[in-house]
Amino acid sequence: MNLDFSQIVPYIPFMLEGIWVTLKFVFFAIILGSILGTVLALFKIGSAKSLRWFADAYTSIFRGTPLILQLMIIYYSIPQLTGYDILPFLSAILAFGLNSSAYISEIIRAGIQAVDKGQLEAAQALGVPHGAMMKDIILPQALKNILPALMNEFITLTKESAIVSTIGYLDLMRRAQVVGADLFRNFEPLLFVGLIYWCLVMGLTVIGRMVERRLKLSD
Amino acid sequence: MIDVQALSKKFGDNLVLSDITISIQKGEVVAIIGPSGSGKSTFLRCLNLLETPSSGSIEINGKNLTASKKGIHKIRQQIGMVFQHFHLFPHMTVLENLMYAPMKAKGIKKYDAEGKARQLLERVGLAQKADAYPNSLSGGQKQRVAIARALAMEPELMLFDEPTSALDPEMVKEVLEVMKDLAKSGMTMIVVTHEMGFAKEVADRVLFLDHGVLVEEGEPESFFKHPASERARDFLDKVL
Numbered sequence: 377m378n379l380d381f382s383q384i385v386p387y388i389p390f391m392l393e394g395i396w397v398t399l400k401f402v403f404f405a406i407i408l409g410s411i412l413g414t415v416l417a418l419f420k421i422g423s424a425k426s427l428r429w430f431a432d433a434y435t436s437i438f439r440g441t442p443l444i445l446q447l448m449i450i451y452y453s454i455p456q457l458t459g460y461d462i463l464p465f466l467s468a469i470l471a472f473g474l475n476s477s478a479y480i481s482e483i484i485r486a487g488i489q490a491v492d493k494g495q496l497e498a499a500q501a502l503g504v505p506h507g508a509m510m511k512d513i514i515l516p517q518a519l520k521n522i523l524p525a526l527m528n529e530f531i532t533l534t535k536e537s538a539i540v541s542t543i544g545y546l547d548l549m550r551r552a553q554v555v556g557a558d559l560f561r562n563f564e565p566l567l568f569v570g571l572i573y574w575c576l577v578m579g580l581t582v583i584g585r586m587v588e589r590r591l592k593l594s595d
Numbered sequence: 596m597i598d599v600q601a602l603s604k605k606f607g608d609n610l611v612l613s614d615i616t617i618s619i620q621k622g623e624v625v626a627i628i629g630p631s632g633s634g635k636s637t638f639l640r641c642l643n644l645l646e647t648p649s650s651g652s653i654e655i656n657g658k659n660l661t662a663s664k665k666g667i668h669k670i671r672q673q674i675g676m677v678f679q680h681f682h683l684f685p686h687m688t689v690l691e692n693l694m695y696a697p698m699k700a701k702g703i704k705k706y707d708a709e710g711k712a713r714q715l716l717e718r719v720g721l722a723q724k725a726d727a728y729p730n731s732l733s734g735g736q737k738q739r740v741a742i743a744r745a746l747a748m749e750p751e752l753m754l755f756d757e758p759t760s761a762l763d764p765e766m767v768k769e770v771l772e773v774m775k776d777l778a779k780s781g782m783t784m785i786v787v788t789h790e791m792g793f794a795k796e797v798a799d800r801v802l803f804l805d806h807g808v809l810v811e812e813g814e815p816e817s818f819f820k821h822p823a824s825e826r827a828r829d830f831l832d833k834v835l
Contacts, residue, residue: 497645498682502696502748503672512699516686594686594728 384564387555391565394548395572401468401547402537406530408473413480418510420485431481438478444539447471451543464545468537476533483529487522488514520591527584531577538573548572596621596752596783597642602651604637604807611637613807615651621751624784626794626815629804630830635787638804639754642785643674656751672700675745679757681737683729689716689740690725693747701748708747715743719773735766739773746777753777755786791835795819803827 384391419431438446451467454460491514499509519526541550552569556562597619604612611634619625627635640646642653644660644667653660658670684692693712697703703711716722719739729737738758745753755774759767771793778784778797788794794801794815801818803811803826811824819835822828 492682494678494680494682495684498676498678498684499696500645501643501671501674501676502745503668503670503700504696505668505700508699512695513684520686591686595730 379564380561381564381568383559383561384555384568387558387565388568391548391551391555391569391572394546394551394569395576397545398534398537398547399576401465401472401540401545402534404469405472405476405533405537408469409476409480409529409533412473412477414484414515416477416481417484417488420481421488435478435481438475443471443475443536444542446475447539447543464540464543467543468540468545472533472537472540476529479529480526483522483525484518487518487525490521491517523584523588523591527580530584531580534576534580535573596623596656598652598654599642600652600654602638602641602653603649604634604641604646605649611807612641612648615807615809617802617809617812619783619785621783622781623799624778624782624797625786625800625802626798627785627787627802627804628789628791628794628830629810632806633804634807635804636756637807639756639785639787642754643671643676645676668700672696672748673751675742675748675750675753677738677741677745677753677755677758679761681729681734681741681761683737683741683744685729688726688728689721689732692729692740693744696744697747712743712747715746716740718746718776719743720769733766734762735769738762738766738770742770742773742777752783752785755784755788757787757789759788759790789834791819791831803830805830 416431416434419427422428447467450471451462451464454462454467495513495517496509499513504513537547538549540547541553544550546554548569552565553562555565559565597617599615599617602612602615603610615638627638629635637646641648642655642660644664647664648661651661655670655674658666660667660670683689684695687695690709690712693715694705694708697708697711698705713722713725716725719742721736721739721743724732724736724740729740732740742753742758758774759770762770767790771790774784774786774793775797786793786798796815798815801813801815802809803818803822803824805826811818811822811827813823818827819831822831
């Protein structure tokens with residue numbers, strides 16, 4: 377076995393920096409995906425037919441094509457079509473945010489529809505306006521039901537973020553490849569960032585459990 | 596106070612309410628009885644437009660509900676409703692359940708809403724449960740909280756949709772007591788119920804529905820002793 381982890385030691389700070397780079401765009405992508413996903417979910421359960429149609433079409437396109445393709449289209453075609461030289465960072469946020477909003481909207485829609493219809497009727501009977509009812513009564517209860525599915529989506533997004541290495545964004549994955557090319561040894565740096573990805577996901581898992589426990593207070 | 600004219604409701608081809616006309620005075624307690632599937636609950640739910648009537652008109656305090664759905668929030672704020680299955684907000688404490696709608700729908704200050712809420716909890720005998728979550732309460736306690744929640748909006752009319760049907764027998768009484776007190780205080784109440792004792796004792800008037808038709812109405816005493824219609828006689832024979 378030809379393994380020598382001591383060789384990657386000088387590159388460790390360089391690779392660790394990738395954690396921040398990866399987390400930065402994953403964070404914004406999750407925010408964008410959650411906001412857009414909530415809006416799309418509200419479209420889907422709303423009464424306006426055109427909005428429902430839009431949200432369904434949106435979901436079908438972003439779920440129906442590969443994420444890597446969406447990323448490439450955003451990164452390469454925006455400069456071609458508009459002349460605006462889009463940064464890998466912004467392309468990554470857009471591609472991942474838009475893509476995951478399609479999945480998140482489905483999760484939230486199912487969560488809202490699983491809330492007991494009596495909750496809606498009770499709020500209506502009290503004369504609570506529709507917006508306040510969704511925000512204060514329906515969504516918090518839906519959130520509690522969908523939290524595991526939502527955490528799953530965030531974990532997937534964090535891992536799949538490695539795809540941005542294909543557009544030259546210096547994330548964790550890309551840094552492992554750079555180090556590998558430098559050393560002519562790939563296994564060690566790849567294994568090293570693999571461990572980092574695993575730690576990130578474990579961190580997310582722990583946060584998810586904590587939130588879940590807090591939401592369970594009312595049981 | 597309430598004036599219902601020729602109210603009908605269809606679910607698809609199924610006629611569940613047929614041509615119901617009735618008026619109810621302020622301060623009256625009306626019990627609606629009848630076999631299951633007779634349209635009692637649907638009738639009640641039409642009164643605050645949880646169900647949209649297919650035809651006919653409903654007027655409450657001179658406002659026509661059926662003309663347009665605009666401003667329905669304001670009208671619903673004056674109509675309290677108590678459901679068979681309570682429908683308390685599970686993610687809020689008992690106190691928050693009572694404070695939420697007055698603050699959100701009527702813009703009442705938090706301090707005032709809390710004062711009113713505590714006073715109402717006292718009234719239904721649950722002051723010590725203010726900070727509990729609904730899931731930790733018994734069925735009877737839940738229903739009393741639900742009544743207090745509806746009262747927190749200071750409604751002029753209270754609708755009860757089988758308020759004791761989902762309760763264990765030993766908890767029925769505590770809920771009926773609260774309702775009796777409410778009736779004594781002069782609240783206008785419409786109660787869909789299977790509690791014939793309650794109807795006899797508390798109601799000013801009994802409506803008997805069968806297959807969506809208002810078959811008979813009258814004072815409880817004469818109604819229970821000498822029902823005029825065959826269908827009411829049949830029904831009473833079965834339940835009493």
